[in-house]
Amino acid sequence: MSPPITLMVQGTTSDAGKSTLVAGLARVLRRRGLAVAPFKPQNMALNSAVTVDGGEIGRAQALQALAAGVAPHTDFNPVLLKPSSDIGAQVIIHGRAVANLSARDYHAYKPTAMAAVMQSWGRLCARYEAVLVEGAGSPAEINLRDRDIANMGFAEAADVPVVLVADIDRGGVFAHLVGTLELLSSSERARVRGFIINRFRGDIGLLQSGLDWLEARTGRKVFGVLPYLHGLFLDAEDALADAAADVRADEAGGGVLRVVAPVYPRISNHTDLDALRLHPQVDFRWVGPGQAIPPADLIVLPGSKSVQADLGWLRAQGWEGAIRRHLRYGGKVAGICGGFQMLGRQLSDPLGLEGRPAAVPGLGWLDMETELAAHKQLANAAGRLDAALGGGAEVPVRGYEIHMGVSSGPALLRPALWLAPGRGDGPRADGAVSEDGQILGTYLHGLFDAPEALAALLAWAGLSGAQQADLGARREADLDRLADAVEAACDIDALFGHALPKRTS
Known part of the structure; x- marks a missing residue:
């Protein structure tokens, strides 16, 4: 079996859209007939899911597995940290709790965690035609660079290309992208293929001059600008859903x-x-x-x-x-x-x-x-x-x-x-x-x-007389909607570095 197609999605900030983009790309590749798996080396989240092999992984990786059409497995998220205080967390390796460690003690434990990460990575690469990797937080956190297993530390060890995603809706998108790139080492910077801008609303023509400047300034391609998808429902990695998305009495009708x-x-x-x-x-x-x-x-x-x-x-x-x-x-x-x-x-x-x-x-x-x-x-x-x-x-x-x-x-x-x-x-x-x-x-x-x-x-x-509501059907429909948006907005072949099969489903 030839080496799998690989790509790592890293973000300029937390909640930039990493989990969402990986889910969308997983559904895109699945629809093109590829056997694809999601992968997050290290996740910190209190939302989790039970896997087919009886372990525990982050809920976002379970959603990405659904997008890819595969059963959730502990190899998709080999290291899960579940915070128990502001300075400590339960450490879960390959789906099983192994220790409760302070942040300082976990830093010393990272080489052991990295070994588990690479074991899972090897198994996935041997089994799947494509593996999509999600980073955590930002790769530009200077204090977390030593022994990093979540972002560039993993990308360097596994030799995978990286795309940076940034959220334009929050403002400062060009500063986020250029600043993140500048704070990487030369070898890390070299593996960044380009950028995806997330949650854009407005006239794309008014953004074009900024995109041209970004490509000229960095020498890297903007692979796509994803629209702001109103009402998109996907399982949250950890943060509570925006209250604005909640249904209110004045919107809901009777009963x-x-x-x-x-x-x-x-x-x-x-x-x-x-x-x-x-x-x-x-x-x-x-x-x-x-x-x-x-x-x-x-x-x-x-x-x-x-x-x-x-x-x-x-x-x-x-x-x-x-x-x-x-x-x-x-x-x-x-x-x-x-x-x-x-x-x-x-x-x-x-x-x-x-x-x-x-x-x-x-x-x-x-x-x-x-x-x-x-x-x-x-x-x-x-x-x-x-x-x-x-x-x-x-x-x-x-x-x-x-x-x-x-x-x-x-x-x-x-x-x-x-x-x-x-x-x-x-x-x-x-x-x-x-x-x-x-x-x-x-x-x-x-x-x-x-x-x-x-x-x-x-x-x-x-x-009384509750309307029928199917959460699973809504989730599937929104994954398809997300994948449609990703395909429409992004140059998929350029993103992965070569021509991929055409859509089959």
Whole structure:
């Protein structure tokens, strides 16, 4: 097998469009009949996904795998860092947690991490016709150059060409591109083929003089200018979606259900709420620190990487009293993973996995307690809602589990879900529903993703006659829309350095 086509997308800043461009290019190459894989050597994110080989990778790489038409694999993101504090993170290598390290200790660990990166890279290059690499942050961070494995350090080790992407919507695009190039070493600069400008809106003719100057100044080609794609929905790597994209009551028409969720400091897998955020009959609001908690029909407590600390933040922000009033007036509450654990009587961390060993009282609305354990549960799962939530019907549900807690107590005798077992006979109970039916909790991420489950849970929360909404179909449509835009705006053959097959699908 000949060496694969390779290209690394690096950005001038975080959120310049690296993940989006790799997803778009992956779909472009797939439609041209190539077997393509995404690759991110090192990712730092609290949004993750479970892979086909039973590991954990960044959620953006799972989306890129979907764009490429392949099952997510741990080789697509061999090093994942999940921040547990401002100076420390859980280190996940080839899908498995191996340590909790401070930033300084991780810097010393990087040679070991780099070895894992190159192992995955070798396997992908032997299996795929094309591998698209995504960098992290910016390659021009001077303090991070030593032992770099995320940007130019990897590009140099693997000998891959680089394209720089910059976001023009934020302003300063020419300074970003020229400045980044100037801060690279001569060998790093030599492997930068050119640039892609992202999120442009307006008359392209007014930009042309700037593009001509950039090419003359740097001696490198501008391969394309991607338009600002309004309303594009793709799974976020880590940052919360722009509130401006949320559906509001005055845009949604009749029968609006009000849903709110707290943005605690270590919120994780907030993509669980995307199906709610995008539903045309749901007025969804994220509530950040210091913001008033608005009236709602449903309050959702999302996942957390540091459950005890985020529970303390929740109390300090006044959520405990707000939820108590909400329940008193008949409102519904749903907790997912860490949010589910918060709803119990007690949270124990005897091993100090999320900080100092401690046990703290939970919110106490479900009769159970949770103890954190060293083993992390990682699994894709499917099953059905309990009849209490499904209106007596067999309502399918699917998602994935990523958690370190073990919960026990009488509340679990009224499960929220029944999941297909990994071993043995019969379905496996998951989560809990309160006796009065107002509260549900589950370890299943993706609870709202399946259209049937979403409709049933919206009905449970008080929305009758919910419109059908399919998050998966929306995601696929937007990937195709993105790929169309990339093909229309970019010189694909020049970007990859030679003629590629024509589109076949």
